């Protein structure tokens with residue numbers, strides 16, 4: 403076993419981290435490593451925290467790796483997809499089309515028709531215009547589809563920085579518009595309004611805030627359904643289940659959510675025939691804890707009194723999305739993995755301060771500055787909790803360095819490896 407400093411993960415003594423030394427010896431560096439057991443564990447935790455009978459949809463944008471999607475499909479998880487390639491991945495993984503919701507603004511007519519031809523049967527729409535496109539596409543293809551109306555509530559349930567709706571937004575139809583012109587949002591031949599869709603924002607920080615957004619959404623959904631004369635088959639309450647990203651922190655215990663949601667559900671939709679099915683969505687909760695990024699220290703240098711460790715991986719493989727400025731810059735924490743018997747650099751006194759930077763030709767490419775760590779050439783650094791929003795949320799095309807290999811582990815063995823390729827969607831053929 404590789405010696406790790408600090409040795410094992412916090413929290414779960416029964417879990418051991420993969421053997422980074424032998425993985426990098428066999429597969430090189432940088433590496434994304436995913437463990438399917440942790441995906442199963444997260445699914446059971448999430449499903450167990452929700453009202454009985456609820457469906458869980460996996461948001462493929464968190465990590466579309468086929469092995470992750472297939473594992474979730476085996477657990478009877480559905481999918482929330484927003485592109486043709488995500489749809490193809492969900493269906494190829496064996497998810498049933500009834501369990502796949504195609505969401506997102508900015509869907510062309512051609513994309514909508516391609517999706518229907520490929521098997522999409524349930525669309526979330528963000529506007530009257532998008533609803534018209536789905537209606538026309540279904541009619542042209544003679545293929546009936548169902549629609550969820552995504553709702554932008556009157557008020558945001560979340561802090562302004564997190565909210566995707568409750569504010570002026572490209573996401574969802576303003577509740578005011580649904581109340582004002584319900585006739586525009588009626589079922590038509592071949593295009594049934596199956597229910598409503600809410601998704602207020604990502605990474606909601608507390609159980610109380612999560613529970614409140616679900617109970618608020620249930621109350622609002624009941625008002626909307628009354629005005630629309632809609633007896634919904636599905637209510638997709640969205641998600642925002644939080645997960646630690648690129649750090650070791652403890653995750654939130656979700657167990658308080660179920661009772662609060664169940665109570666509001668019973669109040670607004672009493673048990674009995676015709677009661678809708680609740681759906682929830684998650685990307686980061688389901689796969690976040692299942693992934694690590696392993697990188698190698700290529701050089702350690704001093705410049706004008708400062709120490710730098712240069713890695714073979716930087717913002718091109720991790721945290722690229724934070725470059726957009728909406729979320730704070732990621733400063734990943736890492737373990738240092740060093741082959742057994744290798745002496746690391748010896749610090750006298752406390753650990754030295756070092757800037758940990760990537761290989762890109764821009765000063766923006768750093769992971770952390772002034773980190774207290776002992777690093778030597780050949781060491782591996784291992785960033786935990788990056789199974790969600792890792793590689794595909796990054797800038798891996800920038801400067802064209804080799805893309806990290808993605809390794810999938812299960813029962814202690816490598817069950818899949820791949821290098822992400824730019825491929826045309828199989829649906830384009």
Ligand SMILES: *Cc1c(COP(=O)(O)O)cnc(C)c1O
Pocket residue numbers: 461463464482505601603604605640641642643683684685686687790
């Ligand atoms: C991004 C997104 C999700 C997943 O968000 P997570 O924070 O990864 O759980 C779910 N639903 C919709 C509509 C989204 O846009």
